[in-house]
Amino acid sequence: MKILVCISKTPDTTAKIAFTDNNTKFNEAGVQFIINPYDEWYALVRALELKETIGADVHLVTVGGADCDPIIRKALALGGDEAFRINADSADSFYIASQIAAHAREKQYDIIFTGKETIDYNGSGIGGMVAELLDLPYVSIAAKFDLNGTVATVNREIEGGEEICEVSLPVVVSCQKGMAEARIPNMRGIMAARTKPLTVVDPVAADTLTSVISFELPPAKAGVKLISPDNVDELVKLLHEEAKVI
């Protein structure tokens, strides 16, 4: 069994969001970078659980520069066996998916896990694009993944519920909460990660179909209007007459 987990470097969930260079670049000053939580907590940990229960080689792939190496080492410390960094700027989802698909085509994985989206670009596109480029089935936004031989049972989230799906491997799955419980790397893992292979790969030629022109922060809130707990009628009146939402 060979599993590929796609990981991405993102700012910490509590990072202050600000921009520089005339609002064209994310301001990285003082920002902690982490493995995108969906990639780590759900995709990677579920892959590691499968490795522990049925045996699997867990590969990691990311598209980015050398600044991604610390998060790749952390993923290796959690239990990944081998990592590949495709040395390119991760600017457009089709470009990134093309790189991952080229890597996966060569290595022939049984399962490709991604997070359901990154918490910075919120594109939620990589899994579906990789699946299409490899002509593989895709289950999006999965909360559960079990294997019985080469048939996977996957719970896919839909509006107000879940669909329980069956699909034969190989498959691409995007993962969300429910798949696995987050883990913390232990000292043995951290030491072992230092000597695990991290291969830097040159990108393949691929098109870039979108580009970010600029960023913008939402306007500041005007400030809260406080209402006395003894005067809830006033709140209802404001919601009805001022805000016009009820």
Add this chain to the structure above:
Amino acid sequence: MSILIFADQAQGKIKKAALEAVQYGAKVAAQLGTTATALVLGPVDAAELSALGNYGAQKVLHAADARLHEVESIVYTKVIAEAAEKEGSQVIIFPHNFDGKAVAPRVAARLKAGLVAGAISYPDTSNGFVVKKNVFSGKAFAHVNITSDKKIIAIIPNTFALTPGTGTAAVEAFSPAIQDSDFKVKVVKTETVSGDVPLTEAEIVVSGGRGMKGPENWGILEDLARALGAATASSRPVADAGWRPHHEHVGQTGLTVRPNLYVAIGISGAIQHLAGVNGSKVIVVINKDPEAPFFKAADYGIVGDAFEVVPKLTAAVQKLKQS
């Protein structure tokens, strides 16, 4: 050259998010001087189909094939690509809901179309084809230029208010070339909470946090939700503790909602929770801790005990609805 809109259905009903996509697509069509074609897959009532004219579609392509009842991303991608080819569509619109997220990226890769997922504006074509989207989980926006000839926009539900008119759409049966062998992912069971408004489509959401102290106290919150015609939601600690089902969890690792009104009860307002709700038009916070960070993100607030305030609020809402 028509704009193609993927209008998804559940149990034979066109989703609200899909109506928003149709209306959005019709506006883009007018902007670009072309027409809007809605694509509906799976069995749906004839009345539902022609009603899409009220949202600006000139034409509805309907593939009634019963096998299309549920989303299979490989099959849906083939069908949408065939429809886009047939209509000569350069621009395709999706709702950025669960179905859209399952299918739009595949279609984008197949057609080599630049994808903006999570769009919250109409395209600005004055210099390129620029669409504004949510980034950093709603904490910022990006203006993204789609540089490819083919373009896909997936819009966030509840962003563009529905303003139905009285148009008519010509419904055309569509028989895409699909085989049984194309279906790789088989849905063996569907588990949904029936009767309720899906949380992501709800116009009002009443949400509870740890301050509710336990699942046995949810009754007062549900009463308020009923009075408001709202869906109920929860914060992450509540879902983690198993007080409420996971699919009600709103926040960075849960659902993102954009209702007209979000009422947060006993939720402190951690940055990860705010990421899931900061697109709401109006936020009301009820919390006994005046220092709760949620008040900074709120429009209206009550500092008080939820167990006293919420039942009074329910009564006041009922009084308003009866007046």
